[in-house]
Amino acid sequence: MLIRLVSNSQPQSEPIRVLVTGAAGQIAYSLLYSIGNGSVFGKDQPIILVLLDITPMMDVLDGVLMELQDCALPLLKDVIATDKEEVAFKDLDVAILVGSMPRREGMERKDLLKANVKIFKSQGAALDKYAKKSVKVIVVGNPANTNCLTASKSAPSIPKENFSCLTRLDHNRAKAQIALKLGVTANDVKNVIIWGNHSSTQYPDVNHAKVKLQGKEVGVYEALKDDSWLKGEFVTTVQQRGAAVIKARKLSSAMSAAKAICDHVRDIWFGTPEGEFVSMGVISDGNSYGVPDDLLYSFPVVIKNKTWKFVEGLPINDFSREKMDLTAKELTEEKETAFEFLSSA
Amino acid sequence: MVLVTGAAGQIAYSLLYSIGNGSVFGKDQPIILVLLDITPMMDVLDGVLMELQDCALPLLKDVIATDKEEVAFKDLDVAILVGSMPRREGMERKDLLKANVKIFKSQGAALDKYAKKSVKVIVVGNPANTNCLTASKSAPSIPKENFSCLTRLDHNRAKAQIALKLGVTANDVKNVIIWGNHSSTQYPDVNHAKVKLQGKEVGVYEALKDDSWLKGEFVTTVQQRGAAVIKARKLSSAMSAAKAICDHVRDIWFGTPEGEFVSMGVISDGNSYGVPDDLLYSFPVVIKNKTWKFVEGLPINDFSREKMDLTAKELTEEKETAFEFLSSA
Helix, strand or coil: CEEEECCCCCCCCCCEEEEEECCCCHHHHHHHHHHHCCCCCCCCCCEEEEEECCHHHHHHHHHHHHHHHHCCCCCEEEEEEECCHHHHCCCCCEEEECCCCCCCCCCCHHHHHHHHHHHHHHHHHHHHHHCCCCCEEEECCCCHHHHHHHHHHCCCCCCHHHEEECCHHHHHHHHHHHHHHHCCCHHHEECCEEEECCCCCCEEECCCCEEEECCEEEEHHHHHCCHHHHHCHHHHHHHHHHHHHHHHHCCCCHHHHHHHHHHHHHHHHHCCCCCCCEEEEEECCCCCCCCCCCCEEEEEEEEECCEEEECCCCCCCHHHHHHHHHHHHHHHHHHHHHHHHHHHC | CEEEECCCCHHHHHHHHHHHCCCCCCCCCCEEEEEECCHHHHHHHHHHHHHHHHCCCCCEEEEEEECCHHHHCCCCCEEEECCCCCCCCCCCHHHHHHHHHHHHHHHHHHHHHHCCCCCEEEECCCCHHHHHHHHHHCCCCCCHHHEEECCHHHHHHHHHHHHHHHCCCHHHEECCEEEECCCCCCEEECCCCEEEECCEEEEHHHHHCCHHHHHCHHHHHHHHHHHHHHHHHCCCCHHHHHHHHHHHHHHHHHCCCCCCCEEEEEECCCCCCCCCCCCEEEEEEEEECCEEEECCCCCCCHHHHHHHHHHHHHHHHHHHHHHHHHHHC
16 A cells, blocks of 8 residues: 655645546546546545555556656645555545456356446445445446446445446437537537446437537437437447447547546536536436336436436437336346345355 | 647557647637557557547547548647657667657658648657657758657656655646756756745755755656656556646647746757757756747756766767668668
8 A cells, every 4th residue: 555645735625535446447547637637626626536456456556656646736635546445435525436347258247247246345335334425426337337236235324316327428429429420519419318227228319419500509300300310320329339449449448438437527516507417327216217216227317516316307209218118127137136146245 | 730640559548638628728729630640550540539529529620530641740730749669679779769760750851841830849759859850850941949859757757756755746846957868868957946835935955955865866766757657557657748748738839837947858059058059958948929948047066067968968879870860761
């Protein structure tokens, strides 16, 4: 365990404690700098950054620590690198759980779920024991939805609403595809929705999305006039984008994943802009879209005062209904398989 | 129009996002980003392009991926030359210089032919200083002053080491200097550096009261930091290199803050520090209106003199070796 104390002589606001797990890995490498330079929590928010990874990665983590020092980031009051949960989870304000067991060749889905249940049960229990009760937990490591649910179930004293998983990358990818098709920038596209599981059954829905064309806001279906593309190739392109990037780069999409994590966490912290909603995997309890309770499912949400709320009352057509049910079914099966292991883990 | 070469590589991967999100050229400056790499890397580059699209960066008006110099260097305002031939096992220094002279002669000629005459060229790929000089010599219609090489990473590392030693943040340390070659002969000099301690600005030597550390371990730590990171990470220091590139380019674009100077590898012509002319050597500079000027009149003690001459000697030798190849490349 290595601790580097870097203190500032000027008085500043109270630092927040932010944990990133899988800190020696690729996604963290693209993420840590953005956290440290103020673009997530704001230019006035000092941070104590805690980096957790498994023991064999401690040398690599030391290298990451060296680089963060060399980046000379004034908001980073302290950077702590550790392989111990009791150090990592102590007094946390934010936990970004990037680390998980990756799928290896020959690994069955069951094996992957079993290995990850073990990790996220332990981390959920550590959150329960050591973190602040107000901690916001963002799960990135796949299978994100089920890992998030596992962690939440293992941290009963922390409100379920504090747990979310990342579907913002898929959300950003959907915006980008619409933008490319229409020749605008992705920022001119808003209110896309990613429903369900962060997997190949995710449903990218633009029935309620809007695009700014020549200064006017138009519905995306109306602007594109290509329903078959929107129900066909668009959906599969977004679903398979991750695999396409891996195929081209030979590595996974760390840069865009890190950007999506920043967007997700920033929106939790500062709220969503007026008139816009975003996609987040959250606990489905109380939703009005016919999704079974007690699932960690991606919904359209608005956020205010660090609290998210379902966007209510969006009409759901038959095409959407089918897709939303399909991904709910997969999540229910994943949950059942995972919970077999939860008691024995 | 901003070009990044070696765009499919590690440093670019850490850099491109920062360029695209406005933190280098400002939140109001739209960018056409051009990505150049060698033909075998085009698939990987396509993946990088996909990710940049997925990042939804409003300032990126267009992203062009190419392996062709005539496309890459056209109408450039800024060229960040990250790509170079890396040293392979068994490679002699001569071979490395020869391979890189070929690359940077060609890129210099492309700059001369296709880029705007006002282009700012920042060379990162090693051996940075000599690659930069090669490119400049091969682009005679572009002012020599437009060419610089990165020593900001070493500069930032020096600040960080002083900050760690004194228990302050690196931003409380200023006016460190990196003299010479971006290599193990670089000389990190804090004789003129200042640190903010309890609200007051103090000279670093005075604050530390540990001359032997400042002349010994401090110097070697900074010189060898790159190797230390590679040893720990098993990969080179892309994150901190990208950050240093952003700092270097931002300072060219917006100027250096009042009372502060930074380190940049620039053409040595006209310097008052006894460094031979016609070398690409790192100096303390201030920047205004996108133009750098040597910081003049800093007293140089014997210890510094020796170190500055040593790195000048290495650069002269590198230049001579490189120029043997320049005519035949």
